[in-house]
Amino acid sequence: MWKIFWKRFRRNKLAMLGAFIIFSLAVVAIIAPLIAPFSPDQQDILHRLEPPSGKHFLGTDDLGRDLLSRIVYGTRVSLLVGFVAIGIAIVIGSLLGLLSGYFGGWLDTVIMRFVDIMLCFPTFFLILMVIAFLEPSIWNVMAVIGLTGWPSLTRLVRGECLSVREREFVQAARALGLSNRRVMLVHLLPNVMAPILVTATLGIGGAILTESALSFLGLGVQPPTASWGNILTAGKDYISVAWWLSLFPGLAILITVLAYNLLGEGLRDVLDPRMMAE
Amino acid sequence: MLEYIARRLLFMIPLLLGITIITFVVIHLSPGGPADMLTGLSPKVSAEAKARLHSLYGLDKPLHVQYWLWLTRLMRFDFGESFKDGRLVIMKILERLPATLLLNVLSLLLIFFIALPIGIISAVRQDSFFDKGMTVFVFLGFSVPAFWLALLLMLLFGVFLGWLPISGMHSVNFPYFSFWEKLWDVIKHLILPVFISAFGGLAYLSRYSRTSMLEVLRQDYVRTARAKGLPEKKVIYRHALRNALIPIVTLLGLSLPALIGGGFIFETIFAWPGMGRLGYQAIMARDYPVIMGVGVIAALLTLLGNLIADITYAFVDPRIRYR
Numbered sequence: 001m002w003k004i005f006w007k008r009f010r011r012n013k014l015a016m017l018g019a020f021i022i023f024s025l026a027v028v029a030i031i032a033p034l035i036a037p038f039s040p041d042q043q044d045i046l047h048r049l050e051p052p053s054g055k056h057f058l059g060t061d062d063l064g065r066d067l068l069s070r071i072v073y074g075t076r077v078s079l080l081v082g083f084v085a086i087g088i089a090i091v092i093g094s095l096l097g098l099l100s101g102y103f104g105g106w107l108d109t110v111i112m113r114f115v116d117i118m119l120c121f122p123t124f125f126l127i128l129m130v131i132a133f134l135e136p137s138i139w140n141v142m143a144v145i146g147l148t149g150w151p152s153l154t155r156l157v158r159g160e161c162l163s164v165r166e167r168e169f170v171q172a173a174r175a176l177g178l179s180n181r182r183v184m185l186v187h188l189l190p191n192v193m194a195p196i197l198v199t200a201t202l203g204i205g206g207a208i209l210t211e212s213a214l215s216f217l218g219l220g221v222q223p224p225t226a227s228w229g230n231i232l233t234a235g236k237d238y239i240s241v242a243w244w245l246s247l248f249p250g251l252a253i254l255i256t257v258l259a260y261n262l263l264g265e266g267l268r269d270v271l272d273p274r275m276m277a278e
Numbered sequence: 279m280l281e282y283i284a285r286r287l288l289f290m291i292p293l294l295l296g297i298t299i300i301t302f303v304v305i306h307l308s309p310g311g312p313a314d315m316l317t318g319l320s321p322k323v324s325a326e327a328k329a330r331l332h333s334l335y336g337l338d339k340p341l342h343v344q345y346w347l348w349l350t351r352l353m354r355f356d357f358g359e360s361f362k363d364g365r366l367v368i369m370k371i372l373e374r375l376p377a378t379l380l381l382n383v384l385s386l387l388l389i390f391f392i393a394l395p396i397g398i399i400s401a402v403r404q405d406s407f408f409d410k411g412m413t414v415f416v417f418l419g420f421s422v423p424a425f426w427l428a429l430l431l432m433l434l435f436g437v438f439l440g441w442l443p444i445s446g447m448h449s450v451n452f453p454y455f456s457f458w459e460k461l462w463d464v465i466k467h468l469i470l471p472v473f474i475s476a477f478g479g480l481a482y483l484s485r486y487s488r489t490s491m492l493e494v495l496r497q498d499y500v501r502t503a504r505a506k507g508l509p510e511k512k513v514i515y516r517h518a519l520r521n522a523l524i525p526i527v528t529l530l531g532l533s534l535p536a537l538i539g540g541g542f543i544f545e546t547i548f549a550w551p552g553m554g555r556l557g558y559q560a561i562m563a564r565d566y567p568v569i570m571g572v573g574v575i576a577a578l579l580t581l582l583g584n585l586i587a588d589i590t591y592a593f594v595d596p597r598i599r600y601r
């Protein structure tokens with residue numbers, strides 16, 4: 001089965017491009033110290049706010065730190081936040097969706113009403129509020145994005161479960177007397193894996209966007225740790241004198257998120273023929 | 279129809295309760311609770327003063343009693359006073375609300391009148407040059423951090439070209455302008471914020487209306503209309519478009535949470551004097567009554583948007599009313 005997917009996936013050039021970019025970014029994140037020409041925290045007050053040049057390829061920031069090095073190190077933050085946050089959301093979302101779709105009844109009602117409530121909140125404000133009451137840090141950012149990101153996935157997984165639950169092989173498994181847990185994890189879950197995977201891939205892009213917005217507002221990753229969002233904060237402060245501080249970190253975010261979206265859409269086409277209609 | 283609206287209204291009550299419970303829980307998540315936040319900055323506050331604060335906020339009572347007290351105050355829109363300047367929170371919010379509503383309503387209109395035609399034309403001329411171009415645009419739209427785009431536009435139109443102001447709602451010498459100059463001044467200040475806050479919705483809705491239109495174009499009644507020899511224009515604009523519009527209408531209401539959520543960041547970037555910026559400033563200053571007030575009002579506005587979406591849905595699609 002996976003062979004067929006791989007064959008179809010390889011034909012999807014845009015999805016391949018997305019996968020390639022994501023792979024390269026992961027490599028950059030891992031070997032960041034080897035790539036970055038300078039230490040990301042090394043200040044050089046004499047050479048602050050220098051435009052891109054042969055020595056500093058992307059210029060320097062307000063403390064004279066090398067922008068390229070900071071962006072390279074920022075890759076680590078973005079990838080970490082994306083994966084951990086979405087990991088949390090996926091676990092909660094799939095679990096509640098499975099329970100809701102499989103058991104139905106009052107459990108379903110309770111879970112779905114809770115989902116409705118969560119979807120009513122302007123999520124971004126909920127995140128801001130929680131971070132304000134806790135302390136802004138990379139760990140809190142990941143936790144909060146994860147804990148607010150699951151409701152739409154729960155809805156999706158539940159819907160899929162409702163239809164799969166009535167299929168013969170699930171009926172057969174239940175008739176054989178398998179425990180509920182086994183039916184859910186072994187028979188239901190693999191069959192709803194495709195939409196989960198697609199949502200997760202697209203979600204990582206979204207989480208990276210949210211993290212950068214939070215860091216930009218000063219409520220995410222705290223300086224001096226470099227994140228693409230908090231470099232842009234300096235970009236805003238020096239917008240009239242240092243355009244490179246605004247341009248390059250944003251480009252990094254754009255390319256990364258674009259890659260995840262390309263991959264996600266590609267996976268959608270490959271994994272689920274019903275969703276191809278679009 | 280009335281019965282349907284009544285049912286939707288009743289359905290809102292548990293949602294509202296849920297929202298207040300979540301807000302309440304979030305506040306109590308904070309280490310030490312609200313009273314510590316008020317006094318935490320000055321260590322000189324005596325234990326006695328703390329106890330007095332505790333009883334003032336009812337913090338010495340059990341949690342469910344506290345929640346009930348808080349809820350009854352909420353129902354009177356009594357969020358207390360701002361820690362920062364001692365003014366009533368609800369007044370602070372009310373004076374900011376018009377600017378936020380202005381921004382959001384204009385953004386919604388922009389989304390509707392630009393995204394819809396784009397989606398429809400893309401669907402009608404599927405795989406044309408226009409369609410492909412728009413698909414790329416939409417894809418980019420999903421991936422661009424809107425606050426970064428805001429910075430770039432400020433850079434281009436504010437700094438390099440100098441055509442548009444980059445912050446606030448008025449120029450400094452606004453009071454001395456004539457009426458038309460005032461109007462023009464506000465419009466100039468509105469262009470960038472409205473475009474940026476509409477941006478995410480633009481991409482989303484044009485893609486959605488394209489999908490919706492494509493689906494309708496495959497329906498039997500469209501084929502029938504074509505088969506009986508109606509001109510293509512009539513088929514598309516009378517038969518297909520009306521049906522494609524139905525799901526899109528509801529999306530407008532549902533895009534409110536995103537607009538309001540986005541307000542916190544865009545209003546801050548453009549120094550727009552709205553509720554979002556108030557909320558952001560409150561968060562940075564740990565002004566807890568204001569944070570709660572803004573949170574509850576924002577959620578209320580979202581619920582209202584959902585309700586309007588539901589009602590419009592029932593209005594344009596009679597099938598819904600009898601579900």
